[in-house]
Amino acid sequence: MSNETRQYGDLSNQLLMESRRSTQTDTLLKYNDSLVRTIIREQRDLEKAIEKLLINGQPPPPALLIIQTAINRNKRCLLAYHAHRVDRLRDMYWAVGGALPHILSDADIRGKLSPHEVDYLRQYNSSVMEFRSEFSHELDITASITSPPKDLHVLVRVVKECGVIQTELGTIDFQKGHRFMVRRADIEHLIVQGYLEEV
Numbered sequence: 001m002s003n004e005t006r007q008y009g010d011l012s013n014q015l016l017m018e019s020r021r022s023t024q025t026d027t028l029l030k031y032n033d034s035l036v037r038t039i040i041r042e043q044r045d046l047e048k049a050i051e052k053l054l055i056n057g058q059p060p061p062p063a064l065l066i067i068q069t070a071i072n073r074n075k076r077c078l079l080a081y082h083a084h085r086v087d088r089l090r091d092m093y094w095a096v097g098g099a100l101p102h103i104l105s106d107a108d109i110r111g112k113l114s115p116h117e118v119d120y121l122r123q124y125n126s127s128v129m130e131f132r133s134e135f136s137h138e139l140d141i142t143a144s145i146t147s148p149p150k151d152l153h154v155l156v157r158v159v160k161e162c163g164v165i166q167t168e169l170g171t172i173d174f175q176k177g178h179r180f181m182v183r184r185a186d187i188e189h190l191i192v193q194g195y196l197e198e199v
Helices: 010-025 033-053 062-095 100-104 115-134 184-193
Strands: 153-158 163-167 170-174 179-183 196-198
Touching: 010 033, 010 062, 033 062, 062 100, 062 115, 100 115, 153 184, 163 184, 170 179, 179 184, 184 196
Parallel strands: none
Antiparallel strands: 153 179, 153 196, 163 170
């Protein structure tokens, strides 16, 4: 180890502290790439130390147990850190009604994500959209469930241009400022995402 005063596992404890701080402040902190890479390097160093300790025909020294414990702790902390971040990303995704562009276009949020997290969000969104398409006539899983819809059709005004959308009645080109009478089930997700508003 480069710093002899630091003990094995100290860096992984820092990751856990970041996750706790993120939970306590209810914010997503910037992905700590340098700390994660340093812990992975420490893991490799520990694995090399184990190889040096294992000599054929001799009983394992007590240091072996300490190193194995440090390796396992580092792994658990890395997994816990990444699982925490994935949970926060999923919560953010559903908080905006499954509107991935709202998350990725926000420079403040985008700057806190690692490239792998951006890829995860895109793949998660793709899976949700694929799943949703199987139930598009019966159920909109991204629609708000706090209150049931009053009418089957709703008059909406386009607040943000969202392009051509395929509905049960055909395609509609939602251009900013225009109004449309459409089936609520076809466009509920666009209302939640902020592209349309009820008139």
